[in-house]
Amino acid sequence: MNSMNTAAMPAQNVSEKVAKPVIDEKPETAVITEGSTVGQPFADDPKFKLRNVEVFYGENPAIKNISLDIGRNEVIAFIGPSGCGKSTFLRCLNRMNDSIDICRVKGSLMLDDQDIYDPKRDVVELRARVGMVFQKPNPFPKSIYDNVAYGPRIHGLANRKSDLDDIVENSLRKAGLWDEVKDRLDATATGMSGGQQQRLCIARAIAVSPEVILMDEPCSALDPIATAKVEELIAEMSESYTIVIVTHSMQQAARVSDRTAYFHLGHLVEVNDTDKVFTAPDHQLTESYITGRFG
Amino acid sequence: MTNSRTQAEIVRQSLKRRYRKERRFRLYGMTAIAVALLSLVVLFTDIIGKGYTGFIKTTMTLEVVLDGEQMYLEDPTDKDQISMADFQAPIIAALQRYFPEAQSRKDVRELSRLSGNYASNQIRDLLQAQPERLGTTQTLEFLVHDTVSVYVKHADNPAYSIRLTEQQQRWVDELVEQGVVTTSFNDVFFSRGDSREPSNAGILGAIVGSLLTMLVTLVIAFPTGVAAAVYLEEFAPQNKLTDFIEVNINNLAAVPSIIFGLLGLAVFIGVFGMPRSVPVLGGLVLALMTLPTIIISSRAAIKSVPPSIREAAEGIGASKMQVVMHHVVPLAMPGMMTGSIIGMAQALGETAPLLLIGMVAFIVEVPEGFFSSATVLPVQIYQWASSAEQGFVELASAGIMILLAFMISMNGLAIWLRKRLERRW
Numbered sequence: 135m136n137s138m139n140t141a142a143m144p145a146q147n148v149s150e151k152v153a154k155p156v157i158d159e160k161p162e163t164a165v166i167t168e169g170s171t172v173g174q175p176f177a178d179d180p181k182f183k184l185r186n187v188e189v190f191y192g193e194n195p196a197i198k199n200i201s202l203d204i205g206r207n208e209v210i211a212f213i214g215p216s217g218c219g220k221s222t223f224l225r226c227l228n229r230m231n232d233s234i235d236i237c238r239v240k241g242s243l244m245l246d247d248q249d250i251y252d253p254k255r256d257v258v259e260l261r262a263r264v265g266m267v268f269q270k271p272n273p274f275p276k277s278i279y280d281n282v283a284y285g286p287r288i289h290g291l292a293n294r295k296s297d298l299d300d301i302v303e304n305s306l307r308k309a310g311l312w313d314e315v316k317d318r319l320d321a322t323a324t325g326m327s328g329g330q331q332q333r334l335c336i337a338r339a340i341a342v343s344p345e346v347i348l349m350d351e352p353c354s355a356l357d358p359i360a361t362a363k364v365e366e367l368i369a370e371m372s373e374s375y376t377i378v379i380v381t382h383s384m385q386q387a388a389r390v391s392d393r394t395a396y397f398h399l400g401h402l403v404e405v406n407d408t409d410k411v412f413t414a415p416d417h418q419l420t421e422s423y424i425t426g427r428f429g
Numbered sequence: 430m431t432n433s434r435t436q437a438e439i440v441r442q443s444l445k446r447r448y449r450k451e452r453r454f455r456l457y458g459m460t461a462i463a464v465a466l467l468s469l470v471v472l473f474t475d476i477i478g479k480g481y482t483g484f485i486k487t488t489m490t491l492e493v494v495l496d497g498e499q500m501y502l503e504d505p506t507d508k509d510q511i512s513m514a515d516f517q518a519p520i521i522a523a524l525q526r527y528f529p530e531a532q533s534r535k536d537v538r539e540l541s542r543l544s545g546n547y548a549s550n551q552i553r554d555l556l557q558a559q560p561e562r563l564g565t566t567q568t569l570e571f572l573v574h575d576t577v578s579v580y581v582k583h584a585d586n587p588a589y590s591i592r593l594t595e596q597q598q599r600w601v602d603e604l605v606e607q608g609v610v611t612t613s614f615n616d617v618f619f620s621r622g623d624s625r626e627p628s629n630a631g632i633l634g635a636i637v638g639s640l641l642t643m644l645v646t647l648v649i650a651f652p653t654g655v656a657a658a659v660y661l662e663e664f665a666p667q668n669k670l671t672d673f674i675e676v677n678i679n680n681l682a683a684v685p686s687i688i689f690g691l692l693g694l695a696v697f698i699g700v701f702g703m704p705r706s707v708p709v710l711g712g713l714v715l716a717l718m719t720l721p722t723i724i725i726s727s728r729a730a731i732k733s734v735p736p737s738i739r740e741a742a743e744g745i746g747a748s749k750m751q752v753v754m755h756h757v758v759p760l761a762m763p764g765m766m767t768g769s770i771i772g773m774a775q776a777l778g779e780t781a782p783l784l785l786i787g788m789v790a791f792i793v794e795v796p797e798g799f800f801s802s803a804t805v806l807p808v809q810i811y812q813w814a815s816s817a818e819q820g821f822v823e824l825a826s827a828g829i830m831i832l833l834a835f836m837i838s839m840n841g842l843a844i845w846l847r848k849r850l851e852r853r854w
Contacts, residue, residue: 230743235667261746268744272737274756284755285745335741342745 168199172416173406174393177205181346181376182227187241189222189231196222199241200402202395209368209377211387211408214397215423220380223397224348226250227378228264229257245346262289265339269351271331273323273338278315281323281334282306285342301341309337310367329360336367347371349379353386365390384424388412396420476833480826486615486628487578488570489544489604493519495556497563505560516549516556517541520571527609528600539597543604545572546626572617573610575627575820577601581610589819618827622793623809627820630813632828634795638708638788638803639777639835641796645712646719646776651769653716654723655758658765661724662731663753682721689718690782698786705787706802714786715776722775726768730761763850770843774836780807806832 180203189197197219204210212220222231229250231237243250250260262285273281282302285291292298302319306312311333315321323334332352339347349368353361368377368390381387387394387408394411396404396419404417415421497503499522502514524540525531531540548571556563573581576592580601583589590598604610622634665671693714697703703710734757742752783789789808796803804812806828813825 228744230740233739233743258746258748261744266740266744268737268740270737272735272741274738274741275760284742284747288745288747288751288755338741338745 168401171201171402171405173404173410175202175395175402175405177203177208179206180204181206181208181246183242183244183247185242185244187223187226187239187243189219189226189240190238191234192236196400197226198400202402202405204376204378205393207372207374207376208393209372209379209391210393210395211391212378212380212395212397213382213384213387213423214403216382217399218397219400220395220397221350224350224378224380227346227348228261228266230266232257262342263344264346264348265342265344266348267332267335267339267350267352270355271328271335273326273331273334275322275324277320278306278323278326278334279319282337282341285338289342291342305337305341306334308340308367308371309333310363311337327360329356329363332356332360332364333367336364340371344375346376346378349377351380351382354382361386384412396423398423476826476829480823480828480830482582483823483825483827484615484618485582485612486617487573487581487610487612489573489610490568490570491520491523491609492566492568493523493552494566495519495552495563496522502556502563505556505563511553511557514553516552517544519552520544520548524600527604527607531600536596539594540600542574543577543597543600545574545628547624547629548572572628575818577610578628579819579823581605581612618824622795623791623804623812624793627816627818627824630821630824632806632809632824632831634792635804635806635809635828636831638711638792638796639805641708641799641803642711642715642805643773643777645709645799646715647769647773649713649716650719650723650772654720654769655727655765657720658724658727658731659753659758662728663749663757678721678724682725685781686718686779687781687785689714690785692717693782693786704800706790706792706804707800708796708803709799710786711783711788711803711805712799714782715779718779718782719769719772719776722772723765723769726772727761727765730764730768731757733764734760763847766850767843767847770839770846774839774843777805777835777839778807778832780811783808784811806835 182202182204184200184202184204187197187200187202188195200223212224214220225231226239226243227245227250231239239251245260245264249255274284276284279302282305283292283298286298286301292301303312303316306315311330314330315326315334323331326334332355336347336352353364356364365386368379371377372390372392379387379390391408393405394408395402396411396415396417398419404411404415404420406416410416411420412424415424496519499518500514500516502510504510521537521541524543528540531537551569551571555567555569572578577597579589580593580598593601601610617629618631620633621629621631624630661671661675693710697710697713698705738756738760739752742756747755783805788804789812790802790804791812792802792804794801810825810828810832813821813828816822816825
């Protein structure tokens with residue numbers, strides 16, 4: 135693996151070394167200090183505990199010393215201008231960056247106090263726990279049924295056909311797609327509309343019962359009605375899953391998330407409750423971004 | 430205002446030039462296609478014009494009296510007598526009934542040269558199989574001699590008659606008029622192996638040889654090529670070694686095919702001591718030759734699988750192997766198959782490497798298996814085309830038509846497979 139996360143440094147020690155987040159005073163200038171995040175980057179009951187995370191593409195740093203907690207059953211939105219590193223950071227959470235040869239990850243990334251980047255850790259098991267939905271709907275060119283059943287099949291979650299049928303039905307129901315497709319489960323998935331395809335991808339991710347679902351701009355290729363359906367779905371799912379969503383739409387972040395993290399040029403500038411970020415952000419850059427001065 | 434008008438003027442003038450350029454370019458394209466089509470038409474007209482007579486055989490139907498005394502044969506079950514007997518005599522006697530004047534030694538010789546070289550064997554085989562026929566009168570159909578066949582098939586062209594004497598020509602004309610000598614569809618061509626006698630030679634041996642060779646090539650080259658492509662594309666680390674391998678594979682695709690023949694000669698025959706002229710050997714050599722083509726096209730097919738599908742599978746927790754086997758390879762399969770079939774078609778038409786490993790031998794029997802001596806279609810065509818007899822030239826053209834038919838059906842299969850298996854995403 136390319137990442138170098140030493141087990142020599144336990145996560146607790148690392149967190150103490152992090153510069154104390156500035157909470158009260160609003161910085162006057164738009165200067166970012168590396169490793170300093172304003173707001174509330176830490177949570178009481180973290181699902182993910184991420185400390186001093188740095189990501190490099192070759193020699194170029196893409197993520198500069200970010201520390202963040204993601205709470206259990208929380209919906210957290212990553213916002214920020216294009217190229218700010220939010221997708222890269224998201225993909226570190228289930229090691230989707232592994233397939234990029236030049237990508238290196240440093241720092242401590244813990245999922246339920248287990249190191250994500252432990253060289254001995256099985257990435258297959260990790261991804262079964264941390265599912266992912268991508269920007270463009272990417273169903274397999276197979277039937278609707280096979281798309282949802284694929285995950286449970288490869289992980290051996292269902293021994294009998296009837297169990298598999300149940301998983302498929304439940305997943306499709308949770309994704310709000312069951313009524314639309316129950317009569318044509320054998321139809322090819324690529325024949326569905328974009329919105330249906332994206333919800334199918336969500337159903338596919340749910341089918342392996344993950345604990346966390348990562349969503350990388352899940353609605354950027356969808357029309358407003360399909361977007362509304364997916365957002366509704368996120369709201370329903372937030373009861374049982376931890377959801378991390380990257381989005382370019384600030385309205386979407388405001389609608390679906392509990393907390394919002396603002397990224398800028400590889401820095402994590404501000405993390406706060408979503409209401410606060412969109413009404414009274416602590417950092418000037420955040421304010422500039424949400425008021426549309428750049429981005 | 431004036432400014433914008435002049436600008437419009439400039440644009441209009443440049444438009445004219447642009448359209449002229451476009452028309453000229455289109456003309457170039459159409460000329461190129463016309464030239465290509467024309468040469469194709471010329472080629473096909475030539476081949477078909479020369480070769481269609483290869484699909485026609487000329488026979489003569491004679492009532493032969495199987496007179497034992499005439500043939501010096503008393504007991505057809507006696508091997509010695511069979512080998513000594515004169516089976517040509519009944520044919521000459523039958524012909525003499527049409528031309529009673531032909532009695533001199535020279536006339537008899539000329540008469541006997543009207544029937545094919547193997548006509549007498551037909552009588553021998555009949556008597557060996559059914560000895561009780563000795564002494565009876567049988568109506569038999571014999572293949573005529575190559576010279577007669579060519580003369581009959583090209584009756585309107587005096588250039589083809591020079592190998593018959595004037596007397597023979599008169600006799601043949603007479604026999605044709607009486608309906609003794611007739612032409613019909615050449616089933617011999619499709620049911621026999623090679624022969625020294627053009628009218629007796631067939632292409633079946635070469636077809637079977639080609640099929641056996643291609644089967645060996647396919648079984649070796651396709652799995653190896655696909656496995657190599659999958660490994661290089663999906664699993665191999667990106668380093669100097671893989672770069673070196675890639676450059677070498679691309680180079681191999683451009684190596685002249687005769688080099689592979691030399692390799693086969695040196696390694697398979699020289700080192701491993703494999704038998705010459707057998708389909709297994711030919712298949713091995715052609716597999717080596719086809720391998721780079723299959724690897725390159727398979728890699729291209731794997732590269733064209735959208736990364737989103739890979740990510741989707743990885744995102745659910747499929748292992749590398751599962752991503753490759755469940756998604757990448759099935760999606761790349763149409764491309765890999767098309768590449769392989771095109772590579773196989775290329776191998777089917779390959780002559781040079783096979784010449785070096787002895788598949789150019791004169792082989793009469795239709796091969797029975799992977800280890801019996803065989804020849805292949807292009808080599809058979811080469812052999813016939815380099816023979817002097819007009820009959821063989823016809824056969825060569827007919828053989829080319831068969832080879833082309835094979836290739837067209839293989840390419841058709843490739844297109845059909847691609848259309849059939851291609852999936853959209």
